[in-house]
Amino acid sequence: MGTRYTFTCQCGYRATVAGDYDISEEGATATISCRTCKRLHDVALMPPFTSLAPSPRPQLPTACPKGRGHDWRLWAHPGPCPRCGATMRLGEMLQLWD
Numbered sequence: 001m002g003t004r005y006t007f008t009c010q011c012g013y014r015a016t017v018a019g020d021y022d023i024s025e026e027g028a029t030a031t032i033s034c035r036t037c038k039r040l041h042d043v044a045l046m047p048p049f050t051s052l053a054p055s056p057r058p059q060l061p062t063a064c065p066k067g068r069g070h071d072w073r074l075w076a077h078p079g080p081c082p083r084c085g086a087t088m089r090l091g092e093m094l095q096l097w098d
């Protein structure tokens, strides 16, 4: 995985997600805010690119990773906290290498 950020909220919620579309040679993810889970999630959009991949354009995620039928929307910083609706603050940047 690539770069992730820790976002914090005044209500105490913290999430470590990409915070936007994240595209690398390992694939693409988008960040969503799920009102059912009351959490932010990174959602995988496509498998790792190959040299034959015709387009790097990411697709939209199809569902919350925790369940179908959840009420979610795309999320990008600065965006609202999924728990209290306040604008989340950007914390430290993390480099994750799996």
Ligand SMILES: [Zn+2]
Residues within 6 Å of the ligand: 034, 035, 036, 037, 038, 064, 065, 066, 067, 070, 071, 072
């Ligand atoms: Zn959910």
Ligand SMILES: [Zn+2]
Residues within 6 Å of the ligand: 009, 010, 011, 012, 013, 081, 082, 083, 084, 085, 086
């Ligand atoms: Zn909050």
